[in-house]
Amino acid sequence: DSGVTQTPKHLITATGQRVTLRCSPRSGDLSVYWYQQSLDQGLQFLIQYYNGEERAKGNILERFSAQQFPDLHSELNLSSLELGDSALYFCASSSDGDTQYFGPGTRLTVL
Amino acid sequence: GNSVTQMEGPVTLSEEAFLTINCTYTATGYPSLFWYVQYPGEGLQLLLKATKADDKGSNKGFEATYRKETTSFHLEKGSVQVSDSAVYFCALSDRTGGFKTIFGAGTRLFVKA
Numbered sequence: 220d221s222g223v224t225q226t227p228k229h230l231i232t233a234t235g236q237r238v239t240l241r242c243s244p245r246s247g248d249l250s251v252y253w254y255q256q257s258l259d260q261g262l263q264f265l266i267q268y269y270n271g272e273e274r275a276k277g278n279i280l281e282r283f284s285a286q287q288f289p290d291l292h293s294e295l296n297l298s299s300l301e302l303g304d305s306a307l308y309f310c311a312s313s314s315d316g317d318t319q320y321f322g323p324g325t326r327l328t329v330l
Numbered sequence: 331g332n333s334v335t336q337m338e339g340p341v342t343l344s345e346e347a348f349l350t351i352n353c354t355y356t357a358t359g360y361p362s363l364f365w366y367v368q369y370p371g372e373g374l375q376l377l378l379k380a381t382k383a384d385d386k387g388s389n390k391g392f393e394a395t396y397r398k399e400t401t402s403f404h405l406e407k408g409s410v411q412v413s414d415s416a417v418y419f420c421a422l423s424d425r426t427g428g429f430k431t432i433f434g435a436g437t438r439l440f441v442k443a
Contacts, residue, residue, distance in 0.1 A: 274409045275430045317362045321373035
C-alpha cells in the first residue's frame, strides 16, 4: 500500500460527458502528479501540482483540467469525453520531487 | 530534451533464468534514475533508484548501476521467479528540468514455471 488513494476505482460513462477523478496523496507529500496509461501500457505525464500550484504540464488536452486543494488532495476533470480517453489514470505523490508513490488508479471506460 | 529508451518487450523467460532489461537515457543535467514495477491490476511501485554516477540500486534481488559514461541503467536479476512477471519502467528525474519525471515505454516480462 503506497498511501496514495484514488477514487473511484472504475468509471463507465458515455461520450460527451464530464467526470472527476480524485486523489489523496501520502500524508505530508506536497507534490501530486497525474498520468494517463493507455491499453498499450504507455504512461503519459499529464500535469503536476506542488502545494496547490501548477508546477509542470505534460501532454494534457485542453478538455482536461486539474487542481490541488488546500488539504492537498487533487482532482482531475475530464470533459467532452471521447472514446480515446478510455484509459487508466494514475495519481502519484512525492515529498522530494524524485521518488513518486503511485495510487491504484482509476479505470475510465467511455462508451 | 530528456528522454528514456528501454528495450521493447515482451520478454519471456523460464524460472531461474538471468534477466537483463536495457535502459538508456538522455539528460542535460544530473538526473536520478529509477526502475518502477507494475504488477497486473496495480499501480506502479518503486523497485530501486540511484542518484549519482556509479551508484548501484538494489531491491528484491534486482540490481541496476548508474553508468554515466554509457548513459545507461540496465536492470538485472540473477534468477527470476514467476512472481516477477510484471511491466518494468525505467525513469529519470532531473531537478534542472523542474523535477519532471520521464518514463520509458515499459517492458513486459513473462516468467514461465
